[in-house]
Amino acid sequence: MDNKLIYMKDIVKYYKMGKSTLTVLDKVSLEIQEGEFVAVLGPSGSGKSTLMNIIGCIDVANSGEFSLVDEDMMKKNEDQLAYIRNRVLGFIFQRFNLLPKYKAIHNVAFPLLLRGYNKEKAYSRASELLEKVGLGDRMDHKPTELSGGQQQRVSIARALVGDPKILLADEPTGALDSKSGGEIMDLFMQLNDEGNTIVLITHDLQIAQKAHRIIRVKDGKIYA
Template identity: 75%
Template sequence: MDNHAVIYMKDIVKSYKMGKNTLTVLNEISLEVDRGEFVAILGPSGSGKSTLMNIIGCIDVADSGEYALAGKDIKARNEDELADIRNREIGFIFQKFNLLPKYTALHNVAFPLLLRGTTKEAAYDKATKLLERVGLGERLHHKPMELSGGQQQRVSIARALAGDPNILLADEPTGNLDSKSGKEIMEMFLELNGEGNTIVLITHDIEIAKQAKRIIQVRDGRVFESV
């Protein structure tokens, strides 16, 4: 295995039972993402890209094949171990933001740190710095409903960064945003990548994918590298 690869997949297969039939969603996929890369995984609905994202994110596990995340073999992990890996290794950014609606931006970002046992003072200090980093220093005490869609997505990016993850995994991160806000979020990803963050972005939109440094297309359960 390449020591530089933060994501290493070899011959990944994933199938689902559909009544009496078996549907193979991923068919012997092999993929490597090096530390510091910005990769878009591009594919239409039903192509297998969401299943691939779930396996990368340790939300689901493959039926067969090898997967190592930041050097950790994922194959034989139980649910608790997978949850711990998700918490420590991956910063998730979702299309629908997934913020806690009753809490301020500051608490939303501090929350995963508090769950890990970080002291309240340290968690809130880090959350403040991250919200300032994403341009929301004036919005620390606003709740999600008091923020625009673009601002909510910035909160979720700050939250994803809070645990210093090995990868940022972004699922259609501009899907709920207008074009101006979407452009600003993509510019932020490019800045974060420039600072050394590894980013894997899942999208069905070729124009979004083109802004990444590398495009991997998923079609009919297989991957194709775009040159």
């Protein structure tokens, strides 16, 4: 099936630092099809997080071509990029980024409440997803009452709640022990088997090897 969700050609990202220029991404090109599970692998400082931020519409490239779900991202303004972030993408972070004072079910429902869903519908969807990630008995627990692996499952349920086209996971096992990390990767593989497109950033080859395809990033360039 040839259905490109992500298309990048000759993407350049640099930062001005006084009189010097730091090039973080140097003519990066890639394509990711619907239904793929891709790992972006590279050491710290390789440019992989900047690449993820551009795919996630958090940062903007200086030049090149970038389309997401057949829309040209290089021509979008900040409001349009924010809309795409909220509707097309689901984010999973290394440190979970959960709301500490709220129960798991509210953390998952929160993006839908922001979109204007009524509380009953938002909580129903959140409950369904917490069951799906194996936390049906932990819905009323706050983040501090959950293990790291359980918090990451809440984070994954939250990322899924808006039915995104693409899941972006930035070092999702980085704050977990190896057992919990392995369980989270098993969950990602299950989600991919169900048709979810996943782009996962990691510095860990063992984690990357769980994906269908590895994109290696070093010194701002992509290597096959």
